[in-house]
Amino acid sequence: MSDAAAYRALGDATISNLKGSLGTESSRGGGKIPSWLEALATAMGEAQNDIMMNMIGKLRDIKNTAGEASKLGDGETQADKNRATEQSQKFQLAMTEFQAMSQMYSMLTNANSTSLKAVGEALTSLARKS
DSSP states (O other), X not given: OOHHHHHHHHXXXXXXXXXXXXXXXXXXXXXXXXXXXXXXXXXXXXXXXXXXXXHHHHHHHHHHHHHHHHHHOSXXXXXXXXXXXXXXXXXXXXXXXXXXXXXHHHHHHHHHHHHHHHHHHHHHHHHHHO
């Protein structure tokens, strides 16, 4: 997946989560309707959670790949060596994908923090003026 596609998917997920968080009382099963800031924070948190769940899945892939590679041992035959090489490549790919997801998570966390702080301060400023 290209960077542009990943960011587009992340943006779509955030917007979708935000729309869902701004539902009415009846669509949410009763209860109070959250403020705009609460809905924004919820949507951003859900987007972070989506990335974290993907990271957990990738960690499982890393663990499974490492386990399979350790079972192969040194390998005496060429077929064993080929399987060991294949497992090594799968492990490296999984590690690289995990690192990329970690960076995306970090960027999203920082963006969420900055956005919520800015919106919160703006709302505070508006409240003082009214």
